[in-house]
Amino acid sequence: MNIKKLGKLVLPYLVWMSVLVGLPLLMMVVLTFLKSNALDLGTAEFSFDSWRILFSDVTVRIALKNSFVNGIIATIICFVIGYPIAYIVANSNFSNKLIILVLTIIPMWSNSLLRNNAIANILSERSIVNDVLSNIGLNFIWPIRGVVYESGFSPAVVIGLVLTYLPFMILPIYTVLEKIDKSLLEASMDLGSNKIKTFFKVTFPLSIKGVTTGIIMVFLPSFSGFAIPKILGSGSLVFIGTLIDSRFMNRNYNFGSLLSLVILLIIFGSMALIFKVDKEGETLI
Amino acid sequence: MSKKLIELRNVTKTYDDITVVDNISLYINENEFITLLGPSGCGKTTTLRMIGGFEKPDSGEIILNGVVVNELPPYERPINTVFQRYALFPHLNVFDNIAFGLKNQKVPKQEIAERVETALKLVSLPNFGARKVANLSGGQQQRIAIARAIVNRPKILLLDEPLAALDLKLRQNMQYELKEMQRKLGITFIYVTHDQEEALTMSDTIVVMRDGLIQQIGTPTGIYNEPRNRFVARFIGESNILEGTYVRQNVVSFMGVEFDCVDIGFADGEKVDVVIRPEDLDLIDPVGAKLVGVVSSSIFKGVHFELCVIVQEKEFVIHTYENKNVGQAVGLRVDSYEIHLMKVEN
Amino acid sequence: MSTRVLTLSRKIVLFFRKPKVEKTLKVAGAVLKWVFFVFIIFLLYLPIFIIALQSFNNSQLMYDFTTFTFKWYGMIFQERSLSQSIINSLVIAVTATIISTVLGTVFAIGIHSLTKKKRQKMVLLNQVPILNADIVTGISLMLVFKLLMYIFPDIFGFTTMLLAHIFFCLPYVVLSILPKLSELDENLYDAALDLYCKPTTGILKVIIPSISSGIFTGMLMAFTMSIDDFVISYFNTGQGFDNVSIWIYASIGRQMSPAVYAYNTAFSFLMILVLVIISVKGSLKKRKNLLKFKQNKI
Numbered sequence: 001m002n003i004k005k006l007g008k009l010v011l012p013y014l015v016w017m018s019v020l021v022g023l024p025l026l027m028m029v030v031l032t033f034l035k036s037n038a039l040d041l042g043t044a045e046f047s048f049d050s051w052r053i054l055f056s057d058v059t060v061r062i063a064l065k066n067s068f069v070n071g072i073i074a075t076i077i078c079f080v081i082g083y084p085i086a087y088i089v090a091n092s093n094f095s096n097k098l099i100i101l102v103l104t105i106i107p108m109w110s111n112s113l114l115r116n117n118a119i120a121n122i123l124s125e126r127s128i129v130n131d132v133l134s135n136i137g138l139n140f141i142w143p144i145r146g147v148v149y150e151s152g153f154s155p156a157v158v159i160g161l162v163l164t165y166l167p168f169m170i171l172p173i174y175t176v177l178e179k180i181d182k183s184l185l186e187a188s189m190d191l192g193s194n195k196i197k198t199f200f201k202v203t204f205p206l207s208i209k210g211v212t213t214g215i216i217m218v219f220l221p222s223f224s225g226f227a228i229p230k231i232l233g234s235g236s237l238v239f240i241g242t243l244i245d246s247r248f249m250n251r252n253y254n255f256g257s258l259l260s261l262v263i264l265l266i267i268f269g270s271m272a273l274i275f276k277v278d279k280e281g282e283t284l285i
Numbered sequence: 286m287s288k289k290l291i292e293l294r295n296v297t298k299t300y301d302d303i304t305v306v307d308n309i310s311l312y313i314n315e316n317e318f319i320t321l322l323g324p325s326g327c328g329k330t331t332t333l334r335m336i337g338g339f340e341k342p343d344s345g346e347i348i349l350n351g352v353v354v355n356e357l358p359p360y361e362r363p364i365n366t367v368f369q370r371y372a373l374f375p376h377l378n379v380f381d382n383i384a385f386g387l388k389n390q391k392v393p394k395q396e397i398a399e400r401v402e403t404a405l406k407l408v409s410l411p412n413f414g415a416r417k418v419a420n421l422s423g424g425q426q427q428r429i430a431i432a433r434a435i436v437n438r439p440k441i442l443l444l445d446e447p448l449a450a451l452d453l454k455l456r457q458n459m460q461y462e463l464k465e466m467q468r469k470l471g472i473t474f475i476y477v478t479h480d481q482e483e484a485l486t487m488s489d490t491i492v493v494m495r496d497g498l499i500q501q502i503g504t505p506t507g508i509y510n511e512p513r514n515r516f517v518a519r520f521i522g523e524s525n526i527l528e529g530t531y532v533r534q535n536v537v538s539f540m541g542v543e544f545d546c547v548d549i550g551f552a553d554g555e556k557v558d559v560v561i562r563p564e565d566l567d568l569i570d571p572v573g574a575k576l577v578g579v580v581s582s583s584i585f586k587g588v589h590f591e592l593c594v595i596v597q598e599k600e601f602v603i604h605t606y607e608n609k610n611v612g613q614a615v616g617l618r619v620d621s622y623e624i625h626l627m628k629v630e631n
Numbered sequence: 632m633s634t635r636v637l638t639l640s641r642k643i644v645l646f647f648r649k650p651k652v653e654k655t656l657k658v659a660g661a662v663l664k665w666v667f668f669v670f671i672i673f674l675l676y677l678p679i680f681i682i683a684l685q686s687f688n689n690s691q692l693m694y695d696f697t698t699f700t701f702k703w704y705g706m707i708f709q710e711r712s713l714s715q716s717i718i719n720s721l722v723i724a725v726t727a728t729i730i731s732t733v734l735g736t737v738f739a740i741g742i743h744s745l746t747k748k749k750r751q752k753m754v755l756l757n758q759v760p761i762l763n764a765d766i767v768t769g770i771s772l773m774l775v776f777k778l779l780m781y782i783f784p785d786i787f788g789f790t791t792m793l794l795a796h797i798f799f800c801l802p803y804v805v806l807s808i809l810p811k812l813s814e815l816d817e818n819l820y821d822a823a824l825d826l827y828c829k830p831t832t833g834i835l836k837v838i839i840p841s842i843s844s845g846i847f848t849g850m851l852m853a854f855t856m857s858i859d860d861f862v863i864s865y866f867n868t869g870q871g872f873d874n875v876s877i878w879i880y881a882s883i884g885r886q887m888s889p890a891v892y893a894y895n896t897a898f899s900f901l902m903i904l905v906l907v908i909i910s911v912k913g914s915l916k917k918r919k920n921l922l923k924f925k926q927n928k929i
Contacts (some may be wrong), residue, residue, distance in 0.1 A: 004755060006820075008742030008751060013801075017756050020798055024771030027778075039777050088668050101906070105851065106677050108859045109902045113879045114895050115678035117887075118685070122677070126694035128684060131792075163674060216762060224764035227861055231883055241766050248866070250771060260767050271762055275755050329712045339821050358825040372818035376840040386826035437826070 001241050012208040023265070050258040059238065060259075069241040073153060073221035074161035077192035078218045082169030086210075089170075090177035096273035097282070100174060104167035116160045116231045120145050123156045123232070146234035151210070156232040161222045168217035177203070205234030209277040215271040290315045290439060290473055291336065296345035298331055301354035305331045307497035308345070313441075313475065313490075318467050320484040323522070324492035329477045330369075330445055332494070335531045337443050338362050349440075360389075365434035366443040370450065371426050373418045379405075379429055386437040404436040407466065431466075436452050437508050441473045448483065460486045481521050487510065513631050518560045524567070525601050529626070531561040537626060540597055542575045545621035546608060551628075556628040563591070563604040565623035574616025580609045679899065686892035693887075701914060703893035710890055716878035719893055721862075723789075723874060724857040727796035732850045732851075734797075735804025743806065743812040757806065760799045769866035772798060776867060788870025795867040796857045803856060804849030811845030 032051065035045035055061060091097050123145040130140050134174070145156045167280050180203060188198040226241030240259060247256035289372035292312040298305050304394055306328040312317050312365055333341045335347060337345055338359035346353050354362060365386070374382050385405055387397045407413050408428035421429065427447060434442055444463075448456045465486045466476045484491050485505045493500040493508065493516075501513045512518035529539030531551040536543055540560050559584075571577045579598035585608075592603045596616060601617065609615055646652060686704070690697040708714040741755045758767055776791045783790075816822075819841065823833035839846070861876035868877060879891060 004743035006741055007749075009737050010745065011741075013738040013741070014753070014756070016798075017759070017810075020775060021756070021759050021773060024774045027774045028771075039774070041889055058682055085668065085671055088664060098910075103675065105674065105855055106899070106903060106906075108855045110679045110682060111875060111895050112859055113683055113861055113881060113883070114891065115885065118678035118681040118878070121685075124694065128681060128688065128694050128696050131694060131696045132684065132838065145768075150764075155640055163678065166671075172777065189773060220762065224766045226766065227880060241764075244766055244770070251776075254769065260770050263764050263767050266699070267767065271755070271758065274758065274762065277773045285760045334821075337821075337825060339824070358830075359821065360827045360829060363824075366822070368814050368816070368818040368822055370818070372822035374837055374841065375815075375824070385823075389827035389832070410713045433826070510876070625638070 028261055028264075031254050032261065034254055034256060038253050041104065053255060054258055060243065062152070062245050063238045063240045066154075066229075068221045069152040069155050070154060070161065070229075070239075071219050074158045074165065074222045075215055076218040077158065077162050078166050078169040079215060082166055082214060082218075083173055084212070086170045086173035086177055089174055090184075100171065104171050107167065112164050113231065116164065116228050118157070119160050119163060120232050120242075123159070124201060135219050145232060146236070148237055152237075154229070154233050154237055160228045160232040161218075161225075164228065164284060165218045165221055168221075169214040172213040173207060174208045174218065178254055180206050189217070196277040209274075211279050213274060215272060220267060220270065223266070230262040232282045286518040289313075290317075290350065292346075292348040293332070293336075294346045294348065296332070296335065296342045296347065298328075298335060299343050300434050304497050304539060306335070306342075309494075309497070309499050310345075310501065311364055311492060311502060311544070313473060317489050317492045318464065318474045318476065318487055319492065320397050320478060320488040320533050321492050321494060322478060322481060322484040322520075323500075324479055324519055326496075327494040328497040329479075329494050331545075333366075333475060336441070337364055337366050347421060363439075363440040364443060365439040366445065367427075367430045367434050369445045369447070371430040373426055373429060373433070373448075375418060377412065377418065379410075379418060380414045381420070382418060382429060383414075383433045383436050385433065390437070400436050401432075404432040407433045407469075423450055424459070427459070428560075431463075432547050435466075435470060435472065440474065442467075444474060444476045445477075446478055447478075448478075456483070463487060467560050477560060485521070489579045493520065497518075500522055501627055511625060512548060512560060512627065515558055518558075518627070523602055525561045525563065527559040527599070529557050529560070529631075531555045531626065535621075537624065540576060540599065540608045541630060544575070544619070544624060546624045547622050548624070548626040549627065556629050558629055561623060563602045564589075565616045565619055566601060566603045567604065568605055568607070568609065569616040569618045571614045571616040574615040574618060578615060578617065579615045580611050580615060582598060583608055583611060635729075642753055646774075652894060653848055679896075682892050683891060683896045686896045688889065691886065691889060703889045704889070704897060705892040706835055707894045707897070712873070713782035713878060713888060713890055713894070714875045716875050719789075719872060720858060720874040720876075723792055724854055725795055726793055727800050727857045728854040731797050731800035731853050732846060735801050735849055735853075736808060736839065737840075738801070739805045739808035739812060740834065743809060754806075754809070759801045760802045765860075765862035766800060768865075769795070769863040772863065773866045786868070787867070788872040790863055791867045791869065792872060793876070795863050796843050796860065799860070799863060800853035800857055803852040804846070808842055808845040811842040815841055865902070 033046060033048070034044045035047035043072055085103070089103070104229065109127060111117055122129050124140065125140055127141070127144040134138050145157060146154075148154045184202055184206075185198055188202045190194070206225045224239075224244075226245050229237045229239045229242060240263065244256050244259045244263075247253075247259065289312050292310075294310050295308050296306060296310070297308050303626050309328075315443055320363065321427065323329050323343065333339060335342050337362075338354070338357055342355060348357055349357075349362070349364075363382050374385065383401045387400060392400070401414065402411070405413055408431055410425060410428055410432070413425070413429070418429070427450070430447065443613070447463075448459050451459065460483060463474070463476075475486075488505055490502065490507055491508050492502050495516055501508055501517050508517065509521055512521060512524075518524045518526055527539045531553065532538050532543060533553045534549065535545055535547065537546045537548075537557065537559065538544070541604055550587065576596050578594040578601065579597050580592055582593040582602070584591045586604075589604045589606055590608050592605060592609060594603055594617065596603045596617065603617070637689070638718070647656065650875050684696065685693065687699050688696050688701070696818060700873050707717070742750055745823040765770075772791070772795045773870065775795070776786055817836075819837055820833055821839040822828070828836060859876070860874075861880060865877055868874075873881070875891070875894070879887070882888075882891075
């Protein structure tokens, strides 16, 4: 293509992204060292309060623990379910496009909050499913909504996270699996590896970049969300997102920014990882 | 006499500090079939793209019909291109692909239909208009690409390795067809290839390039028989290249023996490179021969045998109709007019 | 002892190598595989079925199915706050999709034209909104918009939500188009210029039609992401400009009007219908072309 001439089309995007990504980052960093009423700089004063609270407050520690425990469990389950599903689709004879659409896009046309609300319904002591099933003599009660173990693990929240974010695990893994040259597998078998060995020595290593993307795309929203814990954890379960939300709503932008930066730190790590394995971003869609 | 149609004057093009085309000058006449020949990375495609207007030279001038056209974009040049992998528009059928340029020039509908059909006939694909481009074979796509360019009646047709993706047989057929087409249409063809055989078969003029520099410009026979340096000699055809000394007029010495020669223009005692084509070496009886060697390998090539003969630890390639056994001693003879001398490059 | 274990394990291996056993295992494996697959799809769709069930429930109680009714479907536009939030959601999604599809196409073409190193950097930057946690994206945008309030005091509401949605939709459009661009013949644009297209016409007449499937995918992604977004919208709204997600979030723990279930079910159903129509049309066109081709060949 006529390279240099079209390259300048990127310029507005670069400006747009710099303003909307770079500027707020700067603002957040500054805000963590202030004590201010929202963004009102007139009454703002220099303060290390936010940093002190971060390292001393018990709520912060509990929220981080809850976020990590539930986020990691949800991510592991998504991987354990998502990889085989992606593998089955990539190797099926059906129209893959249609299956992928059914697995990933269509569920999202149903509001995710409403879907989690429905999950909460099933996992409550009185659920509409049980009510319908009892008419035909069946009984299904699994009232785990609101159950939280000491570790912070909440089965209901994890179920909600898995069912909401599973598509984000399936899609990138499917994308890489589908691109693997089938002759590589034949070559591996030809060179004496059986099916299982071929999978672990060829297929899986080649799909690592999809797996990396999938894990990050599931873990980050699971870790940082606040709506799902609110719906399925019955409000008692505090996540890091819950704290950020409440701080910003209470006009305490300082501590809210600091907590956001904590999440950003994890995100930058993830992005560095993705950039390493997938420079062209082909697994993100 | 033919008229100068396009001229490149001291044209240079640099990408990221690498000079791809280095101060080249050449002119092309009307109705000429000219080939830019060289290995990949020699700057031939970049030169072509500058003529087409897809790249701008960093310095120098491109002159079309006496007017400097450096700044003229491709869509304002009376030049069309057949691209390497054809660049057919995948969303259009054959007819719309060929009609694309005419539509943009607002040619009346009726005329478009006629000209497209004529072009399709010229490339021997009549009635192909409704086909999807993706359903065509490589050879057919290539013909469509040619039709799409010539239907616009350009003054110059640029062809960037158009035959590279075709198999051998098809490629040879297309070589003759292209040459025939050029004669019939009376368009100047500027052809880029790395295939020396293609260049020799089709061209009126060959421009041999290497590392952004022109090595030699000449007719196919001129370049084959009188290569200017080792690179050209090696690149065009096979050759035995030897170090020698120009002893005096009509005498050259190499391999420790003196030979008669006809090339002139060298000083007495000057070091020279000697080129002898494999088919110009004759096998004779070793007794009394100036060069004596042993056959080290023999390969049957269909029409001839390709022998390797070791003479004083130097390997000679010889094309001959009679086979010799490996290990056999042979004598070599070469006619004075088959010995070509070149200046030694630093 | 160890030799006995060895012979036993050999026996087991040999047992599984028997052709009959091997075949049975294979069939069992295939069945198990599809049972698993269908079960996961069932789980993914279970909440959607429950929402549908709730939408047909005559009772307002979430856990009590009394009788079947369509009445909530009629109520969707009766309830002012809900119907307003539905309209807001749709307006934002449609506008954001259109704008980000157009701009995303232009930016993708630009990014594709960059040199490799610059392109990789742009792709990385493009990933920020996709990978970033929604809450951080939402707060970041809110902070910038708060600054803008000094110039435009009334910016929070429709404008901020639209800008925020464009911000996170654009990268999906760009990412779905980029691979299509790299599949194109690198000389395609040059060919258009060569055949007398001006630069803009060249892009419109040649590049855009050649990458239309990528543009469509990007559009679909953008619309999907926009319609389902909660967190980013939540932080970037104001003056009572609620979308459906915000409306639902505000109703959690309270008695929610079942009309929202009806809306959600109807919306999903309509979207699927549109998708089916598009794909049927596409396959019909394909079949027609194939037929044409076959006829031509004869």
